[in-house]
Amino acid sequence: MNEIQSNNCCESTNLSKLEQIESVIELYKAKPSNLIQILHASQQIYGYLPLEIQEFIASKMKMAVSEISGVVSFYSFFSTKPRGEHTILICMGTACYVRGGKKLVDELQKQLSIEIGDTTEDGKFTLEIARCIGACGLAPAMMIDKTVYKSVNPNKLKSILAKY
Numbered sequence: 001m002n003e004i005q006s007n008n009c010c011e012s013t014n015l016s017k018l019e020q021i022e023s024v025i026e027l028y029k030a031k032p033s034n035l036i037q038i039l040h041a042s043q044q045i046y047g048y049l050p051l052e053i054q055e056f057i058a059s060k061m062k063m064a065v066s067e068i069s070g071v072v073s074f075y076s077f078f079s080t081k082p083r084g085e086h087t088i089l090i091c092m093g094t095a096c097y098v099r100g101g102k103k104l105v106d107e108l109q110k111q112l113s114i115e116i117g118d119t120t121e122d123g124k125f126t127l128e129i130a131r132c133i134g135a136c137g138l139a140p141a142m143m144i145d146k147t148v149y150k151s152v153n154p155n156k157l158k159s160i161l162a163k164y
């Protein structure tokens, strides 16, 4: 019984998200150049842009799904997979790379049991790579959401993650 109620709840939540996306499309669809804004807003509403959402947008905009998918895959800020509550960005810019950024990536992949671009099973963390996060002087650096961690070594990672 509880399960059915929770499914109904999720279905209606998804329905209301689709309605919100539809309103955004109605607002912006007059200009095809507004597609990026529509995708941004849709990602904010739905959390990510899976194929079914891309198909929904394509049908409402009377565009081919391949056009939508092309834009989604071109820009790194769009995601086709669910995102975690927190995003970990490991810097792999030159300064960080030469000072051990790769070791941080390896250690985080091990600790979280995920690959780059993936989200942990509990939905807590998404692991991503950045090119430079503006802390080159104190490399290697990483960022969790908006907090920058400088001079990180793999031994510090457990205690950093524990804060979340």
Ligand code: FES
Pocket (backbone or CB within 6 Å): 091, 092, 093, 094, 095, 096, 097, 131, 132, 133, 134, 135, 136, 137, 139, 140, 141
């Ligand atoms: S290269 Fe890593 S912060 Fe700039």
